[in-house]
Amino acid sequence: MFGWRRLWSAALLTAGLILLPDGAQAADVPVPPENLLIDKGRGDISAADRDFVVKVRLAGLWEIPAGEMAQDKSDSTRIKKIGRSIADQHSELDQLTRDAAEKLKIKLPNEPNEDQQGWLDEMEESEGPDFDGIYIDRLRAAHGKIFPAIAAIRAGTRNDTVRKLAQQANQFVMTHMTLLESSNIVDYEALPTVPPPAAATSKAPAAATVLSADESGLGGSNTPLLLAALAGGLAVGVVATRQILVNRRPAYRSRRTRYYAD
Template identity: 60%
Template sequence: MLAVHRMSPWRHRLPGAALIALVLALFDPQAARAEPGVPVPPNGLLTDRGRGDVSEADRDFVVKVRLAGLWEIPAGKMAREKSDDDRIRSIGQDIASQHVTLDKLVRDAAKKLDVALPDEPNADQQGWLDEMREAEGADFDQVYIDRLRAAHGKIFPAIATIRAGTRNDTVRKLAQRTNQFVMTHMTLLESSGIVDFTGLPTAPPPAAAAPNGSLRQVANAEPPLSVGGAPVLTVVVVALASVAVTAFTVRHVMQDPRRRYRRQRSRSY
């Protein structure tokens, strides 16, 4: 009797690369959706124990993350209810639901760091929400997209500053996670095709690079030594010039023929 070797249809049909993709999708859906060749930050390598000094900038950052959710969640709900554009409604739904997740992360971080969080949007954010409530149709879409895109653009550099310089591991991890949310939201908003990029603030011009060193090294360099208020280099130059003039004068006088004649006459007596 012949033995029949049965292979799983999945194993038969999936090549190695596809099998790996399936495993990634099962265990890490985010990694499966990642753009090939573009790394996803490994947040699991960061500690989150609340260790390290917490600066005033750190505390302000935690509060700002909380404030972002307090107005972007209701703004997303309005987008779902008021917009006539399916794409805008989808964007509003995604951003609002993601902010719910981010809000939990920031509240957990604030509890570890003993940071008091607000419960209402600030005055500017309340004004943006009022503006959206009054707008209808395409006007609402434009207000919603432009307001959120501008807000994300403002907090984006602040996140980078905190992520690069904070001493606290919980703030560091929150900044990295927040950065991923903000980048995603900026991309979603821009996918609407109606972002007014000309209305966004332009980046400041780059500072001139210092030769053979960084701007920070030049800014932190100690002032040159001085003598009586004058820089040492100036004093040295003046002194060398004086010596040169004196030497030239003495040499000129010693070579004067009349002086040599007087010296010869004095020797004859």
């Protein structure tokens, strides 16, 4: 008896967990294991691959000094922590990028590009809350632009070293976007609008599996004949069904009579 009670309690507990709202269950978000990726420099390197490696390097060349600048120019403890974390992580990503570039013989820049230098100049000329707004918005917009580029390289590159760097960069970028958004001052309205999905280029024929009237034998001069045959078949069916019911009725009554008589 005690064993059955224990099993019943366990069943109720399991059912209760299943019926809990999604928010009440802990989500187990997978982290892709890097040790499953090969990094031998094997595979063709496209122009897009080379451009990607250069862009990852450029990202560090301005985001590291921007994070350092946050330590002096921001009055917010939260912004300082965000800047410190992003700068430190970009230093790690920059090392991974330089290692990959060396293996693949890709020449890397040593200075930020013109746009990135302009963003750094904006930050240099600002203080306090003004700095915070510029720092968060510029970095969040930049991460939003490189995010789809990383996905395209990760999905399509033929080179195993570029593939691994793309996966690593993806993890860094998602972390940085989350950190920046935790400031609660991201201007989402200023972010580029996601384009609408492209219209389908091809459509399956409507009712492709349905035969046409001619193909099914229902077209042309055969139609009246087939309809007449169908009507005749229905009439015969009705008559036969009625006859069966009439024949069964006495037997049913007699069995019911015998039941009550007993």
